[in-house]
Amino acid sequence: MAGKTVRRRRITRDQWTAAAFLAPSLILIAVFVYGFISWTGYVSFSNWNTLTPDFSFAGLSNYLYLFSDFRFQADLRNTLFFTLFFIGMVIVLGMGTAILLDQKLKGESIFRNIFLFPMALSFVVTGVVWQWLLNPSTGFNQFLGVFGIQPRWYTDTNILAGFQWGAIEFGLPVAILAVVIAAVWQMTGFSLAMYLAGLRGIPEELREAARVDGASEGQVYRRVVIPMLMPITVSVVIIMAHISLKIFDLVYAMTGSGANFVTDVPGVYMFETTFRGNYYAQGAAIAIIMLVLVAVFIVPYLWYNRKGENR
């Protein structure tokens, strides 16, 4: 700012205006976001597990119960595999289609829109549609029956490579892959759009230079383009991770908890235990654990961004 050294102490009109504009939102966020997060944290350490509020201190008992609970252990397992497969496929498919669309083909904008459209739907709609598409007795299986394949999709209770760990069988729940398919179908368009923007930001000269140096087309992508898309990939991972860790609507509409909780996620458990079972403190504990899980992804990202800004 100009005149920084001279009028350092005086607050300009501009700054007053800015503060006036910011204050309401800051106050509201302080109360309705951070205030309520603290409140949830407080409840999670209480004994409020009936309809009658009971704020006596329960220590870690709600958390200890959850980590020994079959359903919650299953939820963590499902979330882990859902997140891995969901993010992996969204990145691969998003980047792949973006690179294909970037080949200056005709009608590119039509394809782009087609791929983007699923994003306009709500997860609930996606859930209902895919519930029927991947229902073992309707949908795709009618067609796959011709080839004699009848996957059981989200009703499959098998755990691949499973071994007993804690109360549950740890391994890849086959049923969660059906949910992954629906989620990927919806969110790939988003990563496609991001990658496409990223690709447009890479100057053609760089690729030319690589080609002049004798790089094959594959090497151009592997060594030049994909590394330059790294910031995009980081953003996609963060955005998808916070969707997948908090996912509720898609699972609730599509599969519910699933037999043996093979498609259950913490969000669904939280909703049911709080509002159906009236275990408010346990529900709050689940909410806090979900917050911590998301923070594990978001905080390093914010850190990384801040460092980038300072540079």
Next chain:
Amino acid sequence: MKKGMLWIGLLGLIMMMAACGAENSGTESGGEEEQETGETGESGGSQEASGGNGSEADLEIFSWWTGAGEEAGLNALIDLFQEEHPDITVENAAVAGGAGTNAKAVLATRMQGNDPPSTFQVHAGEELNQSWVAADKMEPLNDFYEEEGLMDKFPGELIDMVSQDGNIYSVPVNIHRGNVIFYNMSVFEENGLEPPSTFEEFMEVADELQAAGVTPLALGDKEAWTATQIFENILLGTLGPEDYQALWDGEIAFDDERVVEAAETFKQMLGYVNEDHASRNWQDSAQLVSEGEAAMINMGDWAKGYFSNDLEMEVNEDFGYFAFPETEGNFMVISDTFGLPSGVENEDQVKQFLALLGSVEGQDTFNPLKGSIPARVDADESNYDEYGTDTIEDFREASLAPSLAHGSAASEGYLTKANQAVNIFVTQGDTERLLQSLESARSQE
């Protein structure tokens, strides 16, 4: 230009947030105010409420009756009430979705904020007693029962279910039966089968059906209560009504050998269900029966309305019904009731509405539309169809048992845990684990 747009956008966002915030803080402070008046005086709250609602206190009827028949029934009741009391404004505050789960969540928030609806739908039994009565949020209705002469109009067992420590807390409107098996009559006929009345016969019938390539028992346990419902009926059949009640009262443990036997029967029965049960809800599984792919389904008798109205099947022609094996003469009762929450300022109006709900006229208006039977024993049978009159007779004579799956036998918290245990059991078939979970959920309360 760009910067200008940004500012306008930001301003819009702030205003939106401010609006939301104002709304929130408004209801919040309203709730607090009401709490204060509720503590200090009796009639101080009306001013605040009239300010909030913009009119005189409405009679707000809270339920989750939003499905076709039940909504029609509720509206007919409200119309009837308006005819008699044109001066009272009635507000139908039904909340849709999740078989009542959403409504219960809204209700819990309102009750805890001391902003109760004038009256609300609640299942008879522990859903009422262990939650709202235990939280001291309900007014006893003993005097009301005396005034209206209702004491001998409901079965004593039913009044017990809506009472705690000698106080009656709600008025039952309707009765659904949970221990019914509906079956596809032509499938039974083709295979020359008779409705089974014991577990042994059931298994025989099921074996024959399976051999004929028909799924014996349709199940849609996308929501686990449908499986819990089967289990509670087996428990009722195995233990009999007295010991069934004793089980929920904690007098019989879950390692009792008859309970173990019931769990084994449950496991055996689950061997006869459709493979894709986890992807279906109860309506989807009822469709299997109507299509003839499956032969039987255990479902509360709201399924009758679904069969006859939605699937266009004729009762006793296309589909038949019989009591769940070994529960003949027993009645797994699911009853919707309405009570009087503490701290409502239009108590008299609420009582007028409850009087209508408890009257023969009210019950005979509502129940034929909803497809349930009246809770009163002196209702007019001619208003009901064949299934209804049959069930009314059974209801008068049978011993009543509270349903676990519908929140009457145990608290909502216990039911949630029980549903989880059953969900795991359906896949794993580990009876010991099931009974252990059910027992430990009890000690958690």
